[in-house]
Amino acid sequence: MPKVGMEPIRRKQLIEATLVSIEELGLHDTTIIRIAQRAGVSAGIISHYFGGKDGLLEATMRHILSQLRAAVASRRALLDVEDVEGHLVAIIEGNFDRTQLSESVMKTWLAFWASSMHRPQLKRLQRVNDRRLYSNLCHQFNRELPLDQARDAARGLAAMIDGLWLRGALMPERFDVDAAVRIARRYAGDCLHRKP
Template identity: 55%
Template sequence: MPKLGMGPIRRKQLIEAVLNCIDEWGLSETTTQRISKQAQVSAGIINHYFSGKDGLLEAAMRQILKDLQLGVKARLSTIPQEDFKARVHAIIDGNFDHTQMTSAARKAWLAFWAEAMHKPELRRLQNVNAKRLVSNLTFELNKAFPRSQAQHMAEVIAAAIDGVWLREALNITPSDVITSRKKVEDVFHLFLARYEH
């Protein structure tokens, strides 16, 4: 088995450090000095691997988005293709996965959303994530509903995911994740009650 080089180890170490710093101090107070101290490396290492704090935030969000994608994919892999209802539930569940609900991840998401309004590279990441969510939901819903209806349902469910997630992220003591998911699932069930015959 090949040995992991220092590059990937350092990157992982720095991503964990920036998430810990954002969790403790918030993005505006997260400096390269604090990150380097947390990671126990020199500040120059951050510039070497990420070209500064902004690049490191982007890398951290890429990791969180990858965890999100892998969580959804793992859930979908256990559900038959034709069971669109269970697959929609799996997508909802994946967005409330433990990797997305830690204190550090919640604060990183909030910082990311705020920064994405001002930084094109972060905005692009957010757009990819938002489109992926709607696309995945539309694909599953289109198995039972016409395309335009499936698309509309997907957009509303995606908005419910983001809205409920945001409320929970802003709470000092977020409610149980099961309760959060149930709120979004209720939106899905309202659509089913309205459109299924």
């Protein structure tokens, strides 16, 4: 019988082991056995806590997504509620936060995106994340723009954030995070200040 209070510790160990394993081996070669060995636990613990590899990948992505939400929320908490452009910048900067830019996290994101096309559980999680980004951007733009323009601006900025992040993840040694943030900020500002 596991010790009381060990579950959160074990879950964290297994999520961290998953991140490192995906970074080093890729998702395909990241097996339950390898994750368990890296975490220093038995393979049965993964099935017990997560139901298997897919459940562990989903939990790992939920962990990464919670870090993303916290990165955005901490920036937005410092802003005046009326500062639309500031809130858009907070969303942009949160998506390029250091928690989203480690090599292990970037490789896990890439593996997640590829896997989400084939696994319903992961596809649902990706849709929730995508809708959250679009909804938050659309809400901010709509405070200054008519709804049809706000929707277009939100789609464009979401695609720009994802695209800039993806290009950086594919070439991490040449990823200029400041330039990516600057480009996305300029786009957001142009959308807000463009005359209808």
